[in-house]
Amino acid sequence: MKTVSTIAVTLLFTILFSCTKKDNPPKVDPDPLPPVAFTIPQTRDIVMYEINLRAYSNSGDIHGVTMGLDKIKSLGVNVIWLMPIYPIGELHSVNSPYSVKNYTEVNPEFGTLRDLQTLVSEAHSKGISVILDWVANHTAWDNSWIDHPDWYTRDANGNIMIPPGTNWQDVADLNYDNQEMRLKMIEAMKFWVDTADIDGFRCDAADMVPYDFWQQANEALVGFTTKDLIMLAEGNRNDHFSAGFDLNFSWDFYNQIKKVFNGTATPASLYTVNTSETNNVPVGKEKLRFTTNHDESAWDATPMVLFHGKSGALAASAIAIFMGGVPLIYDGQEVGVEEKIPFFTNSPINWTLNPDMQDIYVKMLQFYSSSEIVKMGAMTTYDNASVVTFLHRLKIDEVLVIVNTKNAPISYSIPNDLLNTNWTDALTDDAVTLGNQLELQPFEYRILKSN
Structure with missing residues (x-):
């Protein structure tokens, strides 16, 4: 009778241990996916x-x-x-x-x-x-x-x-x-x-x-x-x-x-x-x-x-x-x-x-x-009390950014070295000529590229 009880307890322990291992498998991380041809940007x-x-x-x-x-x-x-x-x-x-x-x-x-x-x-x-x-x-x-x-x-x-x-x-x-x-x-x-x-x-x-x-x-x-x-x-x-x-x-x-x-x-x-x-x-x-x-x-x-x-x-x-x-x-x-x-x-x-x-x-x-x-490009900045203006130049090509930082209309006097210059609006492709003044609406910005 004692031998039978021992066998029964041993069998029960084995079953319980097996169930525990099955229900709680060890954590295994998945293998990495095959790498994709790719270059990290500079x-x-x-x-x-x-x-x-x-x-x-x-x-x-x-x-x-x-x-x-x-x-x-x-x-x-x-x-x-x-x-x-x-x-x-x-x-x-x-x-x-x-x-x-x-x-x-x-x-x-x-x-x-x-x-x-x-x-x-x-x-x-x-x-x-x-x-x-x-x-x-x-x-x-x-x-x-x-x-x-x-x-x-x-x-x-x-x-x-x-x-x-x-x-x-x-x-x-x-x-x-x-x-x-x-x-x-x-x-x-x-x-x-x-x-x-x-x-x-x-x-x-x-x-x-x-x-x-x-x-x-x-x-x-x-x-x-x-x-x-x-x-x-x-x-x-x-x-x-x-x-x-x-x-x-x-x-x-x-x-x-x-x-x-x-x-x-x-x-x-x-x-x-x-x-x-x-x-x-x-x-x-x-x-x-x-x-x-x-x-x-x-x-x-x-x-x-x-x-x-x-x-x-x-x-x-x-x-x-x-x-x-x-x-x-x-x-x-x-x-x-x-x-x-x-x-x-x-x-x-x-x-x-x-x-x-x-x-x-x-x-x-x-x-x-x-x-x-x-x-x-090298950058040039232009002083104004209300308008942020800067120009990037690389060789003969230029990008000009003009931003009204005020929540009010501004009549912006164009800097002398930008007078009567021709540009293309980088966001709309519209042609833009800068005369003496540029009327800017509240918070208006212009991103211009040279022609």
């Missing part, structure tokens, strides 16, 4: 589009972005930046995608690793690069790394801290004096290049992470892949470029263009900021120019509010796109969303808004993409 040729997954589509996921690739490509975009796709921490959570629970998984809210691989493959087939938002400064409190307290910044009592100088209660600050943590961070970055064929990273809060780590990470990535990865620093430290970044943010330009359109600064001040920002940028590197991004549209206001409506938003974009640097468009900007766009919650964009505005963005960005004059 830094100066980038037109970047930022995607908030929770806003871009009704489904709020990676598949929704894949379905929108043709529309994105029609803008002249050749790089998309995905906001963080990783599982979000649940401890002290505000549901921010910048609170990363696991650096090497896709948040089920957004889909699967295969969905990401498919997006990247489809994007590459359309000539579009994909870069991921990388959060290196901090993790969620329930990230498994928290089991290594020495990987984090701690106070005098040994307690792990939030990032100093912030009120970011949902995240724990990483300690870059710890070499083991550094290597784990770099290993996670390599994972996405290897597994999803990612084309680079936009590095969040880059000013808060030490220079020598960024240098170490960039050197490691260069040695890891033959791809010329796109590395974008969210910051404006000059040492980002020597650390290996290709681009960083034009925060000073963004703040100054707001002042110009609000009437608290002159066009000449914008020229000064443009020069000061670009003077120290090495050859082959660029500043990222924008009139909004996810932070500004969530916490500040959208361009429709900041720049006083559709005409003002387009006028500001004409300056940001054509004055210099690499242009960034944030999803919803091109259709003139007025309400703030959150990224802690889902808020799908109404893509039926302002189709005329979207058409203009398409024309602006397509002309920008095709114009070596704008990207490579």
Whole structure:
């Protein structure tokens, strides 16, 4: 009887163990998809589009972005930046995608690793690069790394801290004096290049992470892949470029263009900021120019509010796109969303808004993409109290941009060296002759190319 009982218990244990293994198979990442023949654009040729997954589509996921690739490509975009796709921490959570629970998984809210691989493959087939938002400064409190307290910044009592100088209660600050943590961070970055064929990273809060780590990470990535990865620093430290970044943010330009359109600064001040920002940028590197991004549209206001409506938003974009640097468009900007766009919650964009505005963005960005004059030409600026005017010249070819920054009609006196010159409107193909005066409507802009 005892032997029978032992056999029965053993059999029951075997059945239960087998069921457990079947019901909970080990996690296996899908194999990478076959690579698509594709060339990452040179830094100066980038037109970047930022995607908030929770806003871009009704489904709020990676598949929704894949379905929108043709529309994105029609803008002249050749790089998309995905906001963080990783599982979000649940401890002290505000549901921010910048609170990363696991650096090497896709948040089920957004889909699967295969969905990401498919997006990247489809994007590459359309000539579009994909870069991921990388959060290196901090993790969620329930990230498994928290089991290594020495990987984090701690106070005098040994307690792990939030990032100093912030009120970011949902995240724990990483300690870059710890070499083991550094290597784990770099290993996670390599994972996405290897597994999803990612084309680079936009590095969040880059000013808060030490220079020598960024240098170490960039050197490691260069040695890891033959791809010329796109590395974008969210910051404006000059040492980002020597650390290996290709681009960083034009925060000073963004703040100054707001002042110009609000009437608290002159066009000449914008020229000064443009020069000061670009003077120290090495050859082959660029500043990222924008009139909004996810932070500004969530916490500040959208361009429709900041720049006083559709005409003002387009006028500001004409300056940001054509004055210099690499242009960034944030999803919803091109259709003139007025309400703030959150990224802690889902808020799908109404893509039926302002189709005329979207058409203009398409024309602006397509002309920008095709114009070596704008990207490579020497720039001349012209002073006026209300009108931003600058000219790009490459050999004998020129592009002239004139923007009324006021919400009022302006009779603009044409600068002497532009008197009686003939042009073609780059957006309409209309012939334009500049006489002594140019009557500009509120926030009117003209983008002209030489005949």
